[in-house]
Amino acid sequence: MDWKVFLEQAPSGGMTYLGWLASGTLWTLLVSIFAWIIAFSLGSVLGVMRTTPLKVPYAIATAYVEVFRNVPLLVQMFLWYFVMPELVPERLGTYLKQDLPNLVELPFAQFSMWEFTAAVLCLGLYTASRVAEQVRAGILSLPRGQTNAGLAMGFTLAQVYRFVLVPMAFRIIIPPMTSEFLTIFKNSSTALTIGVIELTAQSRQISEYTFKTFEAFTAATLIYIVITLSVIFFMRWLEKRVSVPGYISQAAGH
Amino acid sequence: MDFDWNVIWKNREVLAGGMLLSLKLFAIALAGGIFFGTLLAMARLSSWKVLSYPAAGFVNLIRSIPFIMAIFWFYFLTPVLVGKLTGQQGEAVGPFTSAIVAFIMVESAYYSEIIRAGIQSIPRGQPWAAYALGMNYWQAMGTVVLPQAFRNMIPIMLTQAIILFQDTSLVYVVGLKDFLGAASKAGQLSGRIVELYIFVAFVFFIICFGASWAVKKLQAKYAIVR
Helix, strand or coil: CCHHHHHCECCCCCCEHHHHHHHHHHHHHHHHHHHHHHHHHHHHHHHHHCCCCCHHHHHHHHHHHHHHHCCCHHHHHHHHHHHHHHHCCHHHHHHHHHHCCCCCCCCCCCCCHHHHHHHHHHHHHHHHHHHHHHHHHHHHCCCHHHHHHHHHCCCCHHHHHHHHHHHHHHHHCHHHHHHHHHHHHHHHHHHHHHCCCCHHHHHHHHHHHHCCHHHHHHHHHHHHHHHHHHHHHHHHHHHHHHCCCCCCHHHHCC | CCCCCHHHHHCHHHHHHHHHHHHHHHHHHHHHHHHHHHHHHHHHCCCCHHHHHHHHHHHHHHHHCCHHHHHHHHHHHHHHHHHHHHCCCHHHCCHHHHHHHHHHHHHHHHHHHHHHHHHHCCCCHHHHHHHHCCCCHHHHHHHHHHHHHHHHHHHHHHHHHHHHHHHHHHHHHHCCCCHHHHHHHHHHHHCCHHHHHHHHHHHHHHHHHHHHHHHHHHHHHHHHHC
16 A cells, blocks of 8 residues: 555646545535535425425426436436537527636636536536425424414414424424435535546546555545534534524434 | 437337346345345344444445445455455456446445334334244344334335436446446437437436335325234
Protein backbone atom coordinates (compact mmCIF):
# COMPACT_ATOMS: atom_id res chain seq x y z
CA MET A 1 0.00 0.00 0.00
CA ASP A 2 1.22 3.41 -0.88
CA TRP A 3 -0.67 6.30 0.60
CA LYS A 4 1.89 8.87 -0.49
CA VAL A 5 0.38 8.65 -3.95
CA PHE A 6 -2.10 11.37 -2.99
CA LEU A 7 0.72 13.86 -2.55
CA GLU A 8 1.97 13.30 -6.08
CA GLN A 9 1.29 15.87 -8.76
CA ALA A 10 -1.79 14.96 -10.81
CA PRO A 11 -1.56 15.19 -14.62
CA SER A 12 -4.13 17.97 -14.85
CA GLY A 13 -5.68 20.73 -12.82
CA GLY A 14 -2.34 21.87 -11.41
CA MET A 15 -2.86 20.05 -8.14
CA THR A 16 -2.02 16.83 -6.35
CA TYR A 17 -4.27 13.76 -6.38
CA LEU A 18 -5.44 14.93 -2.97
CA GLY A 19 -6.68 18.03 -4.77
CA TRP A 20 -8.61 15.80 -7.17
CA LEU A 21 -10.28 14.11 -4.23
CA ALA A 22 -11.16 17.48 -2.74
CA SER A 23 -12.56 18.65 -6.06
CA GLY A 24 -14.62 15.46 -6.35
CA THR A 25 -15.95 15.93 -2.82
CA LEU A 26 -16.87 19.52 -3.60
CA TRP A 27 -18.83 18.53 -6.72
CA THR A 28 -20.58 15.72 -4.85
CA LEU A 29 -21.66 18.24 -2.22
CA LEU A 30 -22.67 20.87 -4.79
CA VAL A 31 -24.82 18.43 -6.76
CA SER A 32 -26.38 17.06 -3.56
CA ILE A 33 -27.15 20.43 -2.00
CA PHE A 34 -28.62 22.06 -5.12
CA ALA A 35 -30.66 18.90 -5.84
CA TRP A 36 -31.81 18.84 -2.23
CA ILE A 37 -33.16 22.39 -2.50
CA ILE A 38 -35.36 21.27 -5.42
CA ALA A 39 -36.30 17.97 -3.77
CA PHE A 40 -37.20 19.52 -0.44
CA SER A 41 -39.29 22.42 -1.73
CA LEU A 42 -41.09 20.55 -4.50
CA GLY A 43 -41.44 17.42 -2.35
CA SER A 44 -43.04 19.39 0.48
CA VAL A 45 -45.62 20.92 -1.85
CA LEU A 46 -46.36 17.55 -3.47
CA GLY A 47 -46.59 15.84 -0.07
CA VAL A 48 -49.13 18.38 1.15
CA MET A 49 -51.08 17.99 -2.12
CA ARG A 50 -51.22 14.24 -1.50
CA THR A 51 -53.05 14.79 1.80
CA THR A 52 -55.55 17.47 0.82
CA PRO A 53 -59.21 16.61 0.22
CA LEU A 54 -58.95 18.54 -3.08
CA LYS A 55 -59.17 16.04 -5.94
CA VAL A 56 -57.14 17.75 -8.67
CA PRO A 57 -54.00 18.56 -6.64
CA TYR A 58 -54.16 15.05 -5.18
CA ALA A 59 -54.29 13.46 -8.64
CA ILE A 60 -51.45 15.60 -9.99
CA ALA A 61 -49.18 14.85 -7.03
CA THR A 62 -50.00 11.14 -7.11
CA ALA A 63 -49.23 10.89 -10.83
CA TYR A 64 -45.94 12.72 -10.26
CA VAL A 65 -44.87 10.37 -7.48
CA GLU A 66 -45.80 7.23 -9.45
CA VAL A 67 -43.94 8.32 -12.59
CA PHE A 68 -40.74 9.40 -10.86
CA ARG A 69 -40.59 6.43 -8.51
CA ASN A 70 -41.07 3.76 -11.15
CA VAL A 71 -38.31 4.71 -13.58
CA PRO A 72 -34.70 3.94 -12.58
CA LEU A 73 -32.68 6.99 -11.58
CA LEU A 74 -30.00 6.24 -14.15
CA VAL A 75 -32.60 6.15 -16.94
CA GLN A 76 -33.98 9.48 -15.72
CA MET A 77 -30.45 10.87 -15.75
CA PHE A 78 -30.14 9.95 -19.45
CA LEU A 79 -33.59 11.33 -20.21
CA TRP A 80 -32.66 14.74 -18.81
CA TYR A 81 -29.18 14.84 -20.24
CA PHE A 82 -29.58 13.26 -23.70
CA VAL A 83 -33.28 13.29 -24.52
CA MET A 84 -34.67 16.55 -23.10
CA PRO A 85 -32.50 18.92 -25.20
CA GLU A 86 -33.69 17.09 -28.34
CA LEU A 87 -37.37 17.43 -27.47
CA VAL A 88 -37.38 21.16 -26.74
CA PRO A 89 -37.16 23.69 -29.61
CA GLU A 90 -33.78 23.39 -31.30
CA ARG A 91 -32.44 26.78 -30.19
CA LEU A 92 -33.19 26.06 -26.55
CA GLY A 93 -31.59 22.63 -26.86
CA THR A 94 -28.40 24.08 -28.29
CA TYR A 95 -28.39 26.77 -25.61
CA LEU A 96 -28.68 24.16 -22.88
CA LYS A 97 -25.95 21.98 -24.26
CA GLN A 98 -23.45 24.67 -25.19
CA ASP A 99 -24.12 28.13 -23.84
CA LEU A 100 -25.39 27.63 -20.32
CA PRO A 101 -23.64 30.28 -18.20
CA ASN A 102 -21.46 29.11 -15.35
CA LEU A 103 -23.43 29.85 -12.22
CA VAL A 104 -20.89 28.09 -10.05
CA GLU A 105 -17.42 29.40 -10.75
CA LEU A 106 -15.05 26.69 -9.65
CA PRO A 107 -11.61 25.74 -10.76
CA PHE A 108 -11.01 22.37 -12.32
CA ALA A 109 -14.39 21.50 -13.73
CA GLN A 110 -13.76 18.99 -16.50
CA PHE A 111 -17.37 19.13 -17.62
CA SER A 112 -19.81 21.73 -18.81
CA MET A 113 -22.56 23.50 -16.90
CA TRP A 114 -25.24 21.43 -18.69
CA GLU A 115 -23.91 18.20 -17.20
CA PHE A 116 -24.07 19.73 -13.73
CA THR A 117 -27.52 21.24 -14.36
CA ALA A 118 -28.98 18.02 -15.76
CA ALA A 119 -27.63 16.05 -12.79
CA VAL A 120 -29.09 18.53 -10.28
CA LEU A 121 -32.44 18.66 -12.06
CA CYS A 122 -32.69 14.88 -12.35
CA LEU A 123 -31.69 14.13 -8.75
CA GLY A 124 -33.86 16.93 -7.40
CA LEU A 125 -37.01 15.96 -9.27
CA TYR A 126 -36.47 12.25 -8.55
CA THR A 127 -35.92 12.79 -4.83
CA ALA A 128 -38.90 15.17 -4.66
CA SER A 129 -41.13 12.14 -5.19
CA ARG A 130 -39.52 10.38 -2.23
CA VAL A 131 -39.65 13.49 -0.04
CA ALA A 132 -43.33 13.90 -0.96
CA GLU A 133 -44.07 10.43 0.42
CA GLN A 134 -42.28 11.25 3.69
CA VAL A 135 -44.12 14.55 4.08
CA ARG A 136 -47.41 12.82 3.38
CA ALA A 137 -46.65 10.09 5.93
CA GLY A 138 -45.71 12.76 8.48
CA ILE A 139 -48.95 14.71 7.98
CA LEU A 140 -51.08 11.54 8.04
CA SER A 141 -49.41 10.44 11.29
CA LEU A 142 -50.89 13.46 13.09
CA PRO A 143 -54.12 12.81 15.00
CA ARG A 144 -57.24 13.78 13.03
CA GLY A 145 -58.28 15.86 15.99
CA GLN A 146 -55.65 18.45 15.13
CA THR A 147 -57.22 19.22 11.76
CA ASN A 148 -60.71 19.20 13.25
CA ALA A 149 -59.69 21.43 16.14
CA GLY A 150 -58.08 23.85 13.72
CA LEU A 151 -61.19 23.98 11.53
CA ALA A 152 -63.42 24.35 14.60
CA MET A 153 -61.35 27.34 15.68
CA GLY A 154 -62.34 28.97 12.40
CA PHE A 155 -59.05 28.38 10.52
CA THR A 156 -59.34 27.89 6.79
CA LEU A 157 -57.89 24.65 5.39
CA ALA A 158 -54.83 26.57 4.22
CA GLN A 159 -54.34 28.02 7.70
CA VAL A 160 -54.69 24.58 9.29
CA TYR A 161 -51.85 23.39 7.09
CA ARG A 162 -49.76 26.51 7.63
CA PHE A 163 -50.07 26.78 11.42
CA VAL A 164 -50.94 23.27 12.63
CA LEU A 165 -50.15 20.34 10.37
CA VAL A 166 -47.01 21.37 8.51
CA PRO A 167 -45.03 22.66 11.53
CA MET A 168 -45.76 19.45 13.42
CA ALA A 169 -45.22 17.12 10.48
CA PHE A 170 -41.85 18.63 9.60
CA ARG A 171 -40.57 18.01 13.10
CA ILE A 172 -41.74 14.41 13.00
CA ILE A 173 -40.11 13.66 9.67
CA ILE A 174 -36.63 14.93 10.52
CA PRO A 175 -35.20 11.37 10.82
CA PRO A 176 -36.63 10.10 7.50
CA MET A 177 -35.62 13.40 5.87
CA THR A 178 -32.08 12.81 7.08
CA SER A 179 -32.01 9.49 5.31
CA GLU A 180 -33.50 11.09 2.19
CA PHE A 181 -30.70 13.64 2.16
CA LEU A 182 -28.17 10.85 2.59
CA THR A 183 -29.85 9.04 -0.30
CA ILE A 184 -29.50 12.08 -2.55
CA PHE A 185 -25.89 12.41 -1.42
CA LYS A 186 -25.16 8.79 -2.36
CA ASN A 187 -27.26 8.90 -5.53
CA SER A 188 -25.28 11.91 -6.70
CA SER A 189 -22.68 9.39 -7.87
CA THR A 190 -24.99 8.47 -10.76
CA ALA A 191 -24.07 11.90 -12.17
CA LEU A 192 -20.76 10.36 -13.20
CA THR A 193 -22.56 8.56 -16.03
CA ILE A 194 -23.23 11.90 -17.73
CA GLY A 195 -19.73 13.19 -17.09
CA VAL A 196 -19.89 15.02 -13.75
CA ILE A 197 -16.54 14.23 -12.13
CA GLU A 198 -17.76 13.88 -8.56
CA LEU A 199 -16.14 11.88 -5.78
CA THR A 200 -16.72 8.35 -7.10
CA ALA A 201 -15.65 9.32 -10.62
CA GLN A 202 -12.62 11.13 -9.26
CA SER A 203 -11.51 8.09 -7.24
CA ARG A 204 -11.84 5.93 -10.34
CA GLN A 205 -9.89 8.48 -12.33
CA ILE A 206 -7.10 8.44 -9.74
CA SER A 207 -7.03 4.65 -9.85
CA GLU A 208 -6.76 4.71 -13.63
CA TYR A 209 -3.85 7.17 -13.59
CA THR A 210 -1.89 5.68 -10.69
CA PHE A 211 -3.03 2.02 -10.54
CA LYS A 212 -3.47 2.56 -6.78
CA THR A 213 -7.08 1.39 -6.91
CA PHE A 214 -7.26 0.23 -3.30
CA GLU A 215 -5.93 3.53 -1.93
CA ALA A 216 -8.13 5.66 -4.20
CA PHE A 217 -11.34 3.76 -3.39
CA THR A 218 -10.54 3.66 0.34
CA ALA A 219 -10.02 7.42 0.40
CA ALA A 220 -13.36 8.06 -1.36
CA THR A 221 -15.15 5.58 0.91
CA LEU A 222 -13.76 7.31 4.01
CA ILE A 223 -14.89 10.70 2.73
CA TYR A 224 -18.40 9.33 2.13
CA ILE A 225 -18.49 7.89 5.65
CA VAL A 226 -17.24 11.08 7.28
CA ILE A 227 -19.84 13.22 5.48
CA THR A 228 -22.61 10.70 6.26
CA LEU A 229 -21.73 10.76 9.96
CA SER A 230 -21.53 14.57 10.01
CA VAL A 231 -24.99 14.85 8.47
CA ILE A 232 -26.42 12.39 11.00
CA PHE A 233 -24.94 14.30 13.95
CA PHE A 234 -26.09 17.66 12.59
CA MET A 235 -29.63 16.37 12.09
CA ARG A 236 -29.76 14.89 15.61
CA TRP A 237 -28.76 18.30 16.94
CA LEU A 238 -31.41 19.97 14.77
CA GLU A 239 -34.06 17.51 15.92
CA LYS A 240 -33.35 18.36 19.57
CA ARG A 241 -33.20 22.06 18.79
CA VAL A 242 -36.65 22.27 17.19
CA SER A 243 -38.49 19.66 19.24
CA VAL A 244 -41.78 20.68 20.81
CA PRO A 245 -41.74 19.95 24.58
CA GLY A 246 -43.92 16.99 25.39
CA TYR A 247 -43.93 15.76 21.80
CA ILE A 248 -41.73 13.34 19.88
CA SER A 249 -39.47 13.13 22.88
CA GLN A 250 -37.32 10.33 21.50
CA ALA A 251 -34.40 12.50 20.47
CA ALA A 252 -35.11 15.27 22.93
CA GLY A 253 -35.10 12.82 25.84
CA HIS A 254 -33.32 14.15 28.89
CA MET B 1 -37.58 16.46 -34.18
CA ASP B 2 -38.88 13.47 -36.16
CA PHE B 3 -39.12 10.19 -34.37
CA ASP B 4 -38.29 6.86 -35.91
CA TRP B 5 -39.82 4.26 -33.66
CA ASN B 6 -38.91 1.46 -36.08
CA VAL B 7 -35.48 1.49 -34.52
CA ILE B 8 -36.90 -0.37 -31.51
CA TRP B 9 -38.28 -3.20 -33.64
CA LYS B 10 -35.03 -3.36 -35.59
CA ASN B 11 -33.08 -3.78 -32.35
CA ARG B 12 -35.55 -6.16 -30.71
CA GLU B 13 -33.00 -8.96 -30.31
CA VAL B 14 -30.39 -6.74 -28.70
CA LEU B 15 -32.99 -5.25 -26.37
CA ALA B 16 -34.43 -8.64 -25.45
CA GLY B 17 -30.92 -9.90 -24.72
CA GLY B 18 -30.35 -6.89 -22.49
CA MET B 19 -33.59 -7.46 -20.64
CA LEU B 20 -32.64 -11.11 -20.15
CA LEU B 21 -29.34 -10.08 -18.56
CA SER B 22 -31.16 -7.57 -16.32
CA LEU B 23 -33.61 -10.27 -15.22
CA LYS B 24 -30.84 -12.79 -14.59
CA LEU B 25 -28.92 -10.31 -12.49
CA PHE B 26 -32.13 -9.39 -10.66
CA ALA B 27 -33.02 -13.01 -9.85
CA ILE B 28 -29.55 -13.97 -8.65
CA ALA B 29 -29.11 -10.79 -6.61
CA LEU B 30 -32.57 -11.21 -5.07
CA ALA B 31 -32.00 -14.83 -4.05
CA GLY B 32 -28.45 -14.19 -2.85
CA GLY B 33 -29.40 -10.96 -1.11
CA ILE B 34 -32.23 -12.56 0.85
CA PHE B 35 -30.16 -15.63 1.76
CA PHE B 36 -27.06 -13.75 2.95
CA GLY B 37 -29.23 -10.94 4.30
CA THR B 38 -30.95 -13.44 6.60
CA LEU B 39 -27.59 -14.76 7.82
CA LEU B 40 -26.33 -11.21 8.32
CA ALA B 41 -29.44 -10.24 10.27
CA MET B 42 -29.07 -13.31 12.49
CA ALA B 43 -25.40 -12.49 13.03
CA ARG B 44 -26.26 -8.89 13.93
CA LEU B 45 -28.81 -10.01 16.49
CA SER B 46 -26.46 -12.60 17.93
CA SER B 47 -25.24 -12.19 21.50
CA TRP B 48 -21.76 -13.19 20.31
CA LYS B 49 -19.88 -9.97 19.67
CA VAL B 50 -17.50 -11.71 17.24
CA LEU B 51 -20.54 -12.16 14.99
CA SER B 52 -22.60 -9.04 15.67
CA TYR B 53 -19.83 -6.43 15.39
CA PRO B 54 -18.44 -7.45 11.97
CA ALA B 55 -21.99 -7.89 10.63
CA ALA B 56 -23.00 -4.43 11.83
CA GLY B 57 -19.78 -2.95 10.47
CA PHE B 58 -20.31 -4.51 7.05
CA VAL B 59 -23.93 -3.41 6.80
CA ASN B 60 -23.22 0.16 7.89
CA LEU B 61 -20.23 0.41 5.57
CA ILE B 62 -22.19 -0.74 2.52
CA ARG B 63 -25.13 1.50 3.41
CA SER B 64 -23.00 4.60 3.71
CA ILE B 65 -21.37 4.44 0.27
CA PRO B 66 -23.08 4.89 -3.12
CA PHE B 67 -24.22 1.74 -4.92
CA ILE B 68 -21.93 2.64 -7.83
CA MET B 69 -18.96 2.94 -5.47
CA ALA B 70 -19.78 -0.54 -4.13
CA ILE B 71 -19.97 -1.88 -7.70
CA PHE B 72 -16.55 -0.40 -8.43
CA TRP B 73 -15.16 -1.87 -5.21
CA PHE B 74 -16.29 -5.41 -5.98
CA TYR B 75 -15.42 -5.05 -9.63
CA PHE B 76 -11.90 -4.38 -8.42
CA LEU B 77 -11.82 -6.83 -5.48
CA THR B 78 -13.53 -9.92 -6.94
CA PRO B 79 -10.76 -10.85 -9.40
CA VAL B 80 -8.12 -10.20 -6.71
CA LEU B 81 -9.93 -12.36 -4.15
CA VAL B 82 -10.68 -15.12 -6.64
CA GLY B 83 -7.02 -15.04 -7.65
CA LYS B 84 -5.94 -15.34 -4.01
CA LEU B 85 -8.36 -18.22 -3.37
CA THR B 86 -7.58 -20.28 -6.45
CA GLY B 87 -3.92 -19.32 -6.61
CA GLN B 88 -4.34 -18.19 -10.20
CA GLN B 89 -4.48 -14.81 -11.77
CA GLY B 90 -8.02 -13.46 -11.65
CA GLU B 91 -8.25 -13.10 -15.40
CA ALA B 92 -11.07 -15.64 -15.67
CA VAL B 93 -13.51 -13.48 -13.70
CA GLY B 94 -15.68 -11.56 -16.10
CA PRO B 95 -17.58 -8.33 -15.46
CA PHE B 96 -20.86 -10.23 -15.06
CA THR B 97 -19.49 -12.33 -12.19
CA SER B 98 -18.05 -9.24 -10.52
CA ALA B 99 -21.36 -7.45 -10.93
CA ILE B 100 -23.21 -10.39 -9.39
CA VAL B 101 -20.87 -10.43 -6.40
CA ALA B 102 -21.35 -6.68 -5.97
CA PHE B 103 -25.13 -6.91 -6.19
CA ILE B 104 -25.38 -9.85 -3.77
CA MET B 105 -23.16 -8.03 -1.26
CA VAL B 106 -25.03 -4.73 -1.47
CA GLU B 107 -28.48 -6.32 -1.48
CA SER B 108 -27.64 -8.62 1.44
CA ALA B 109 -26.76 -5.49 3.44
CA TYR B 110 -30.06 -3.80 2.47
CA TYR B 111 -32.12 -6.95 3.03
CA SER B 112 -30.46 -7.67 6.36
CA GLU B 113 -31.87 -4.39 7.71
CA ILE B 114 -35.38 -5.35 6.58
CA ILE B 115 -35.06 -8.87 7.96
CA ARG B 116 -33.58 -7.62 11.24
CA ALA B 117 -36.62 -5.39 11.73
CA GLY B 118 -38.85 -8.36 10.86
CA ILE B 119 -37.16 -10.63 13.39
CA GLN B 120 -37.35 -7.91 16.03
CA SER B 121 -41.07 -7.55 15.38
CA ILE B 122 -41.60 -11.06 16.81
CA PRO B 123 -42.19 -10.90 20.58
CA ARG B 124 -39.20 -12.08 22.65
CA GLY B 125 -41.43 -14.61 24.39
CA GLN B 126 -41.73 -16.75 21.27
CA PRO B 127 -38.08 -17.82 20.93
CA TRP B 128 -37.96 -18.25 24.72
CA ALA B 129 -41.01 -20.50 24.56
CA ALA B 130 -39.35 -22.45 21.73
CA TYR B 131 -36.17 -22.89 23.79
CA ALA B 132 -38.29 -23.92 26.79
CA LEU B 133 -39.82 -26.64 24.61
CA GLY B 134 -36.33 -27.95 24.04
CA MET B 135 -35.66 -26.53 20.59
CA ASN B 136 -32.15 -25.42 19.68
CA TYR B 137 -31.29 -22.07 18.08
CA TRP B 138 -31.74 -23.26 14.47
CA GLN B 139 -35.04 -24.98 15.21
CA ALA B 140 -36.41 -21.94 17.04
CA MET B 141 -35.29 -19.61 14.25
CA GLY B 142 -36.30 -21.89 11.38
CA THR B 143 -39.69 -23.03 12.58
CA VAL B 144 -40.92 -20.26 14.89
CA VAL B 145 -39.31 -16.87 14.37
CA LEU B 146 -38.34 -16.67 10.67
CA PRO B 147 -41.61 -17.96 9.14
CA GLN B 148 -43.58 -15.31 11.03
CA ALA B 149 -40.96 -12.64 10.42
CA PHE B 150 -40.92 -13.28 6.67
CA ARG B 151 -44.69 -13.18 6.54
CA ASN B 152 -44.68 -9.74 8.15
CA MET B 153 -41.91 -8.59 5.83
CA ILE B 154 -43.36 -9.72 2.51
CA PRO B 155 -44.68 -6.32 1.33
CA ILE B 156 -41.51 -4.40 2.20
CA MET B 157 -39.30 -7.16 0.74
CA LEU B 158 -41.25 -6.99 -2.51
CA THR B 159 -40.93 -3.20 -2.56
CA GLN B 160 -37.18 -3.59 -2.08
CA ALA B 161 -37.20 -6.15 -4.94
CA ILE B 162 -38.74 -3.50 -7.23
CA ILE B 163 -36.01 -1.06 -6.19
CA LEU B 164 -33.43 -3.79 -6.85
CA PHE B 165 -34.84 -4.32 -10.33
CA GLN B 166 -34.43 -0.60 -11.02
CA ASP B 167 -30.92 -0.68 -9.56
CA THR B 168 -29.81 -3.41 -11.99
CA SER B 169 -29.52 -0.58 -14.53
CA LEU B 170 -26.45 0.60 -12.57
CA VAL B 171 -24.31 -2.19 -14.07
CA TYR B 172 -24.15 0.17 -17.01
CA VAL B 173 -21.16 1.74 -15.21
CA VAL B 174 -19.01 -1.35 -15.71
CA GLY B 175 -20.02 -1.64 -19.35
CA LEU B 176 -22.37 -4.60 -19.08
CA LYS B 177 -25.14 -4.81 -21.67
CA ASP B 178 -28.17 -4.95 -19.45
CA PHE B 179 -31.46 -3.52 -20.75
CA LEU B 180 -30.23 0.07 -20.44
CA GLY B 181 -26.72 -0.80 -21.66
CA ALA B 182 -28.09 -2.61 -24.71
CA ALA B 183 -30.42 0.27 -25.54
CA SER B 184 -27.58 2.73 -25.11
CA LYS B 185 -25.37 0.74 -27.47
CA ALA B 186 -28.15 0.36 -30.04
CA GLY B 187 -28.89 4.07 -29.75
CA GLN B 188 -25.30 5.04 -30.42
CA LEU B 189 -25.05 2.72 -33.43
CA SER B 190 -28.29 3.90 -35.01
CA GLY B 191 -28.09 7.52 -33.90
CA ARG B 192 -31.57 7.13 -32.39
CA ILE B 193 -30.70 7.50 -28.74
CA VAL B 194 -33.83 9.57 -27.97
CA GLU B 195 -36.31 6.90 -29.05
CA LEU B 196 -34.40 4.12 -27.29
CA TYR B 197 -34.08 5.92 -23.95
CA ILE B 198 -37.76 6.86 -24.01
CA PHE B 199 -38.58 3.22 -24.75
CA VAL B 200 -36.39 2.00 -21.87
CA ALA B 201 -38.05 4.44 -19.46
CA PHE B 202 -41.48 3.34 -20.67
CA VAL B 203 -40.74 -0.38 -20.23
CA PHE B 204 -39.27 0.13 -16.76
CA PHE B 205 -42.26 2.24 -15.80
CA ILE B 206 -44.79 -0.37 -16.95
CA ILE B 207 -43.00 -3.19 -15.13
CA CYS B 208 -42.34 -1.31 -11.89
CA PHE B 209 -45.72 0.42 -11.78
CA GLY B 210 -47.50 -2.89 -12.38
CA ALA B 211 -45.40 -4.61 -9.74
CA SER B 212 -45.96 -1.92 -7.10
CA TRP B 213 -49.69 -1.98 -7.84
CA ALA B 214 -49.66 -5.75 -7.30
CA VAL B 215 -47.72 -5.32 -4.04
CA LYS B 216 -50.30 -2.82 -2.84
CA LYS B 217 -53.12 -5.30 -3.60
CA LEU B 218 -51.24 -8.06 -1.80
CA GLN B 219 -50.65 -5.81 1.18
CA ALA B 220 -54.37 -5.03 1.41
CA LYS B 221 -55.15 -8.73 1.33
CA TYR B 222 -52.64 -9.51 4.09
CA ALA B 223 -53.93 -6.69 6.22
CA ILE B 224 -57.35 -8.34 6.31
CA VAL B 225 -56.03 -11.80 7.11
CA ARG B 226 -53.94 -10.63 10.05
